[in-house]
Amino acid sequence: MIDMAQSDQVCTFTEKQSARLLLVGYGNSSRRDDGVAEHILRRLLERLGLDPEGVMTDDDIEQREGFGAILVHQLAPELAELACRYDVIVFIDAHVAGVDWQPVEWQAIEPSVQGGMSGHHLKPGVILSLSETLYGRRPEAYMLSVLGHNFDFGETLTAETSDLADQAVDRLLGLVDACGLASGKKDE
Numbered sequence: 001m002i003d004m005a006q007s008d009q010v011c012t013f014t015e016k017q018s019a020r021l022l023l024v025g026y027g028n029s030s031r032r033d034d035g036v037a038e039h040i041l042r043r044l045l046e047r048l049g050l051d052p053e054g055v056m057t058d059d060d061i062e063q064r065e066g067f068g069a070i071l072v073h074q075l076a077p078e079l080a081e082l083a084c085r086y087d088v089i090v091f092i093d094a095h096v097a098g099v100d101w102q103p104v105e106w107q108a109i110e111p112s113v114q115g116g117m118s119g120h121h122l123k124p125g126v127i128l129s130l131s132e133t134l135y136g137r138r139p140e141a142y143m144l145s146v147l148g149h150n151f152d153f154g155e156t157l158t159a160e161t162s163d164l165a166d167q168a169v170d171r172l173l174g175l176v177d178a179c180g181l182a183s184g185k186k187d188e
């Protein structure tokens with residue numbers, strides 16, 4: 001388990017260990033800040049020296065051994081089969097003001113069961129529950145959510161959300177490092 005403490009800017013990890021990491025970004029990239037996950041994943045891949053276009057294909061989601069990133073419009077039950085292959089999964093999305101979250105929110109996710117477990121409102125906890133129930137395995141899971149300011153039609157982020165996306169990338173870089181994946185090689 002990755003033990004972490006949260007500060008204002010980045011997550012810090014008390015133990016360095018190797019773990020397979022999957023990042024799942026979701027949202028509507030045609031609705032401005034709702035598409036922040038795509039911007040976060042592309043910026044992260046660039047900072048890691050990887051091809052940012054790789055996040056747009058689902059042919060091979062692994063950007064390097066043990067590290068995968070995928071972008072989807074919305075969460076679907078099929079992600080459970082993918083999730084069970086990883087040790088740590090982070091769901092990345094936007095949130096609206098008024099939900100009592102920090103502008104860059106980081107929180108652990110537990111499995112949950114909900115009625116009508118498909119469709120537009122599928123939650124990350126349901127993916128974990130399905131992974132555990134169907135495949136006997138679930139990863140450690142987290143939500144990284146960034147405050148959106150404008151959800152009108154368009155593909156550019158607001159300046160405020162773009163700044164928050166950079167903070168989210170910094171958090172993810174810390175996680176990639178903690179999982180032993182920053183250089184592409186797992187720790188021995």
